Amino acid sequence: MEIFNNLMHGFSVAFALDNLMWAVFGVFMGNLIGVLPGMGVLAAISILLPLTYTMTPTAALVMLSGIYYGSQYGGGITSIMLNLPGTASHAVACLDGNPLARNGKAGSALFMLMFSSFCGASVGILAMILFSPMLVDVAFKFGPAEYFSMMMLGLLAGATLAKGSAIKGVAMVVVGLLLGVVGTDVNTGTMRFHFGVLELSDGLQIVALAMGLFGVADFLKNINRIGGDSKVTSAKVSLKSMRPEAGDIKQSRGALVRGTAIGAAFGILPGTGPTIASFISYATEKKVAREPRRFGRGAIEGIAGPEAATSASTQTSFIPTMSLGIPGDPVMALMLGALIIHGIQPGPQMMIEHADMFWGLIASFWVGNVLLLLLNLPLIGMWVRLLTVPFRYLFPAALFFVCVGVYSTNNNLFDVGMVTLFGAAGYALIRLRFEPAPLLLGFVLGPMVEENFRRALLLSRGELSIFVSRPISLGFILACVALIALLATSAMRQRKAREAVQRAESAA
Known part of the structure; x- marks a missing residue:
């Protein structure tokens, strides 16, 4: 009953x-x-x-969250119509979505995309409602030692955000930690790592770092991309054509249930996210299918x-971020940064201290998903036409x-220069196959890790045993x-695999 009242x-x-x-x-x-x-x-x-x-913090989080799960709807449209995934999590949708579109069934494919997305999101929201309040019981048992241990786990989990080498992921987290302590120490007033630049006395701006590492770096990565290489499928899409064909819903019921369960479980685990969930779901459907040969040729499942x-x-990934302060993917790390900008500390007590924002955000998920259905159905033709926007116009804008x-954040051109510097650094990291996402996570959590570590040692009078003598902290350690x-x-496995490939090439 309490949950119902909170939801209302x-x-x-x-x-x-x-x-x-x-x-x-x-x-x-x-x-x-x-879509783009x-x-x-x-x-x-x-x-x-x-x-x-x-x-307000609530409006900020509602908007940023809407961008996140709204992009999941749009990315599938690109996959089906262009055979080009708008987001990484929709790469799997290309395998059967585009063949369906080429066979004149684009409307059915798009309907199933929106219907299954809405069903999956609804169950994910229910999971968030049920699981998040369970952490309220342990909220008051968290002290500085528990927060430090939990954030260390978040930083290590952040290393798994990187594709490829885990060592590179850890290295990026360490770089982020170092960048996070630039500026004036709040306890002693000492300026650290400022190199004589007064503008760095307040530390690096998270907006400049995020925009540089992702916005400018993304522009530099795609600067030579030629628009118009991919053609939009000629299938005409209208509201009438988006009605499901006979048997589509019945054929997809099992896939919907299994996919939703897989996504809800993987969203809760830090470091996994929607991309891994979608691939595992597709592999599961291919395993349980009576006719696996249909997959890749236009199977609606x-x-x-x-x-x-x-x-x-996408929905359940908010659980570890909001309830524990541990972001599950790079987008959640940015959400964490947005909360910190507004002076809100994510963690088990967030549901108590900021109940309006927490339950308002959950309710907005349902409102947003209904809005996405209402937007996509009549505007599907416009989305398809937008796929032809040339990159030479999109990225300069x-x-x-x-x-x-x-510039608008502090009215300071120094921040624009920092964006340029971080953009060039982000592009270099991408070329060297270093993922910038763990760096951002280290930057966001770094100051909080340092502060809680100091507070824990002050309470224990310098005894490091406090981190293993308290049960919750010991569990995180x-x-x-x-x-x-x-x-x-x-x-070690990756290294052995590379050595085996090198031996095979030298033997050949």
């Missing part, structure tokens, strides 16, 4: 005029970003982050399962908004040790 209160917050307006704006922008290939959700949230400075998994995972956005062992094992 959340809907009253979500339907407040300003929150509703920003929800509409967020899901519309997210949809647009998902190359405009990643990370870059988009980074560009729009300065907008949140003048907004190949859209239903992965899309439900993607949407469910995005770069202009990056510069305007970062043991999880850290297990994760380090897992990362080390993964690194």
Whole structure:
């Protein structure tokens, strides 16, 4: 009954005029970003982050969240119509979505995309409602030692955000930690790592870092991309053509249930996210199918399962971020940064201290997903036409908004210079196959890790045993040790695999 009352209160917050307006704006922008290939959700949230400075924390989080899950809807449209995934989590949708479109069934494929996304998101929201309040019981047992251990686990989990080498992921987290301590120490007033530059006395701006690493770096990565290489499928899409064909729903019921369950489970785990969930869902459907040969040639289950998994995972990924302060993917790391900008500390006590924002956000998820259905059905023709926007117009415009956005935060050209520097650094990291996402996570969590470490040692009078003498902290420390062992094992396996490939090539 208490949960129901909280949810009703959340809907009253979500339907407040300003929150509703920003929800509409967020899901519309997210949809647009998902439709346009190359405009990643990370870059988009980074560009729009300065907008949140003048907004209430609830409105800011509602808008940024709408961009995130709105892009999941839009990315599937690109996959089906262009055979080009707008987001990484929709790469699987290309396998069966595009063959369906080429066979004249684009309407059915798009309907299943939206229907399964809505179902998966709804179950993901229910999971968030049920699981998040369970952490309230342990909220008051968290002290500085527990927060430090938990954040260390988050940093180590952040290393798994990197594709490829786990060592590179850890290295990026360490670089982020170092960047996070630039500026004036809050305890002693000493300026650290400023190199004589007075503008660095207040530390690096998260907006400049995020925009540079994702917005400008993304522009530099795609600067030589030639628009028009991919053709939009000639299938005509209208509201009438989007009616499901006979047997589509019945054929996809099992895939919807399995995909939703997989997505909800993987969204809760830090470091997994919707991309892994969608691939595992597709592999599961192919395993359980009576005719596996249909997959890759236009199987409707190949859209239903992965899309439900993607949407469910997108919603449940808010659970570790909001309830524990541990972001599950790079977008959640940016969400964490947005909360910190507004002076809100994510963690188990967030549901108590900021109940209006927490339950208002959950209610806004349902409002946003209904808005996405209402937007996509009549505007599907417009989304398809937008797929032909040339990159030579899209990315310079995005770069202009990056510069305007970062300048507007402090009215300081120094921040624009920092964006340029971080953009060049981000592009270099991408070329060297270093993922910038763990760096951002280290930057966001770094100051909090340092502060809680100091507070814990002050309370224990310098005794490090405080981190293992308290049960919850000990649990997080043991999880850290297990994760380090897992990362080390993964690194050794990758090294052996490379050596085996080199031996095979030399023998040939």
